[in-house]
Amino acid sequence: MKAVYATDLSAASQAAIETETCLHCLGRIGVEEFHLVTVVPANVHSGMPGIDFEKRRKRALRRYRDVIEGEGFAVETHVVRGTPHRRINGIAETVGADLTLVGSRGKSPLENRLIGSTTRNLARTTVTPLLVTRIERGVDEPAVVRRHTFQRMLYATDFSTNAAHAFEAFSYLKNATQEATLVHVETPKDPEPSAEDDPRDRLEELADRLEGWEIDTRIDVRQGDPAEEILASEAEHDPSTILLGTRGHSRLRRLLLGSVSEDVVARATGNVMLVPPSQTV
Template sequence: MKAVLATDLSAASEATIENETCLECLGRIGVDEMHLVTVIPSNVHAGMPGIDFEKRRRNAISNYERVIGDAGFDVETHVVRGTPHRRIRGIAETIGASLTVVGSRGKSPLENRVIGSTARNLARTTETPLLVNRIEREADDPAVVRQHLFQRMLYATDFSENAERAFETFSYLRHATQEATLVHVETPKDPGLAEDTDPEGRLAELADQLEAWDIETRIEVRQGDPADEILAVEDAVDPTTILVGSRGHSRLRRLLLGSVSEDLVARANGNVMLVPPRM
């Protein structure tokens, strides 16, 4: 299983790469080949006086390559030029990656939880499952917020086809997952389900599948704004990662995140894994 690990060589990226627990989690779900990617922005030119960005990046990324190799992965590095999210996405698609991992800071100085432009653009356009790995923001020596990436999962579903695809990732996440909380939020604005549908019964069926893999599972049906309610559950159960399909019901959102998914990526306390629809 191949994974792309995107880095801008910042202290936050270093925290993701050098955290042994994160690497162990990736190995546990079947990742054995890691592609380490850093992108030199198009507006940075090799001929700029006194600066050789490409050489500096190659020297820095070689240190990360050793860390990943020592952890037992086959590793390949890519130092490329262009628009970061487009080049990262292109490499993931070219190598047939099963997962893309990108680090993202937590709270902004304005107390508004945001993600960086690269993570946001990847979330909106990726055709590969994307793990937004949350990093401490206000720290000189930042650390990952949730070290055990897949130990306690919060899976949010609207029972759409894409939500079902997100659930399918438990087929490999289960090797690192011990607990799971399954959540559906009923909302009058977009009910999405037939009147005779039993959300609790459908969640119970999914829970039975996870229990068969020895994953301790609980279910919860809520009413209200989906993003708000899912984040309330996050506060209550403290998952290591929220798992969600990356687009909602609308067929017009083929290149955009559904509003719920975008809210979760921007506002969640911890990691968020987005699974895009089949293309």
């Protein structure tokens, strides 16, 4: 597997890259090659007096590369100019990446409503599964909030095609996952389920698949607002990462990510992994 790691070279990004446990987790799910990407925004001019942004970023990326290569991964670096999320997605498509990673500081009152623009735009437009790694905020030397990235997964499903596609990520996550919580939220708008369409039974079928991979699994059927209940389930079960499927990438979706996904990415305590719809026809 190939992974694109998008970094702004901040202390938070450095913390994620230098946490060996996180790298080991990625190795366990099959990542063998990293593409480190940093984007110089289009409005930053290389000719600004006394500053060579591209050279500084290349030097910083070399330090990151040395750390990752030291853990046995192949690494390529990319310093590019433009709109960050577009360039990151473009490189992911060009290299045939299987996963994109980005670090995000923990939630603040502002981030409850508005997450960082690059993370938000990647969440809306990603062409690969996107792992948002949560980093501590408000400290001088930030660290990742959940060191064992895939050890305890919380998978939220509305039983849609997109959610089913996200569940298939367990085919490689299973090598690093020990526990899973399967969550479905019933809302007042949902039709009354038939006897053969009971959500608990459907979750039990998914749980049987995970148990076959020796993943200890529990189910959690809740009622209420989906985002609120997924976050409540996170608080109760303390997963390392929440796994969600996302919807398509129409113009409207680029302007407004589904409220469930955006709320969870912005407000979750731990990591969030978003899986876009399959691109195969």
